[in-house]
Structures are given as structure tokens and as C-alpha cells.
Amino acid sequence: MSPRTRGGYTSSAPRRRPTGSELRRRVQLREVEPTADRDPVEHPQHDRDETEEVFEGVLGGPIDRSILRSFHKHVAAKMVGKDRAPLKLVNHGAKLQLWELDAERSRISETVQRSGLALLISCSHRVASRPMLSAFCERWQLETTTFHLSFGEMTITLDDVASILHIRITGSMISFSQLLRVDDVNALLVELLGTTDVEASRETEQCRSPSVRLLWLRENFSTITDVSSDDDIGFATQAFLLHVVGCTLFADKSATSVGVVYLELFRDLSMVGSYAWGAACVGISVQATDYCDQV
DSSP states (O other): OOOBOTTSOBOSSOOOOOOHHHHHHHHHHHOOOOOTTSOOOOOOOOOOOTTSOOOOOOTTSOSOTTTOTTGGGBGGGGOTTSOOOOOOOOOOHHHHHTSOOOGGGHHHHHHHHHHTOGGGGGOSOSSOOHHHHHHHHHTEETTTTEEEETTEEEOOOHHHHHHHHOOOOSSBOOOOOOOOSHHHHHHHHHHHHOOOHHHHHHHHHHHTSSEEEHHHHHHHHTTOOTTSOHHHHHHHHHHHHHHHHHHTTTOOTTSSEEEGGGGGGGSSGGGGGGBOHHHHHHHHHHHHHHHHTBO
């Protein structure tokens, strides 16, 4: 039986594949020219999902938001056409100089030297540019943990910390659990600083947080000398180290206090020199910068 063609006729000749020019002629014949009395065909427009977040471009901001998803919360997105006041800058350098380890406190000084944190006392800044620090914070991106500058990206590295602060960047990692109960905070002060429960409660109530004032540490422990008992010297050493990190590595926006939880790091004074303090500094710096770049 012969094959049947499209027109209904039969043919014994094999079917021939149409050429490219023939196909183009067929397409031209099938095209219908629009007439004046024919309404143009309107294709339905799919409305944008109302729940979808609309991203409006920001001058100098990212074009593609697939990476910097939180840029709409970034302070730079709110600063187009206006300026922001420079960030507050707190200098604890003067506080560090109020508690000196002289010859009468040589036993405390020796332990502090072995801890590897003694150089932090002299690393505090004396003069700093608030606008420059504010500009760096405004160029920090949370997702990439880098500063987005005109020539590329920069970040805070362990080598930076070692070169500037001269503290250990290798060793045991620093970890501790947050103290959420007031009783735990007071118990830690009694155990590691030798205070009474009444004194500990009074101090934490005044701070209204699980913290103690830097001034309180100086007033209660800066008078201890080498002639004091071994227990008192141990308490004073732990208080001094807590005062140092509260003024440098773990300084917070309160500008007057330090978290009691950091006392756990000085429970065993022989282990203080083995901690990777530089790694903790990088983590704290990144966390603090993340907070500063948000609106």
C-alpha cells in the first residue's frame, strides 16, 4: 500500500525532507498581517507575588541581591543623600593606667606576664579617627564578613591581630557558656574573686546585668600587694586579668563594665597563656562590626 500524503493523494515516490528555504516560505505564508478592525492580541501579565520582597537598587549598592540578602537592613542603604553621625568611640587606655603593677605587686606581675596578655596594657589607642572608623563599619558586609572598598575586599585576619596586639593566635580555643541566672553570677564572683555573697549581689544589681564595673575591680583589688595572703594575691590576679580584657578584647558598649562570664577563663591561671586569644579577638571584632553596620 502506498503511503498517503497530506493532500489525500497517494504517491509511490519517497517523501522528501523540505529544504530550509521552503520552510521559510511556508512560515511567511502562514503569517497574518494585522488589520485595522482586528484587536491586538493581549498576552496576560502575571502580577508579581505580593509576598515577594521588592528590592529597589541603591546607588553604589549591589545590583544582584542573591549574595547580599540583608543589604536592605544595612546602614549604607539608608544613607543615600544623607550622612550619619560618627559612631561613639570609647577609650579605656586611661583606665588601664590607673591600675599599675609596681614592685610591690611583683607576684601578680609575673603571672600576668606569663599569661601573654601584658602587652594589651600598652596597645590601647590614644588618638583615633571616629569618621574613619565609622566609614569602615559602613562598608562592612555581614554575608561576606569583608570590607567592600573601592579597590576590592578586605577582612580582619589572625595575622593582623598578631601584628598589632602581639597576642597568641594559636592554641586552645576559648569557649564558655553564658551565665543566665543571677545566683550563678554571684557564685562565680564568690568563688574566683573571694567576695561575699552580699557584695556580689549588690554589684550585679547595680550593673543590672551579669557584669561588674571596672571601677569596682580597681577599688577592691588594686590595693593587694605581695605581703598579702596567697589567696588574696590569686584573687587580685584574676581580677586584674578580667580588668585587662574588659578594657581591650571584650570591651562592650556599656563602656564601664565587663561580663562576669570571662572569669571562667582565669579559673586556672597556669592555662591562661595557652589560649588562642587572637582568634577570640577576631570573632569579637566581627560580631561587633556586624552590629555597627545595621540600621
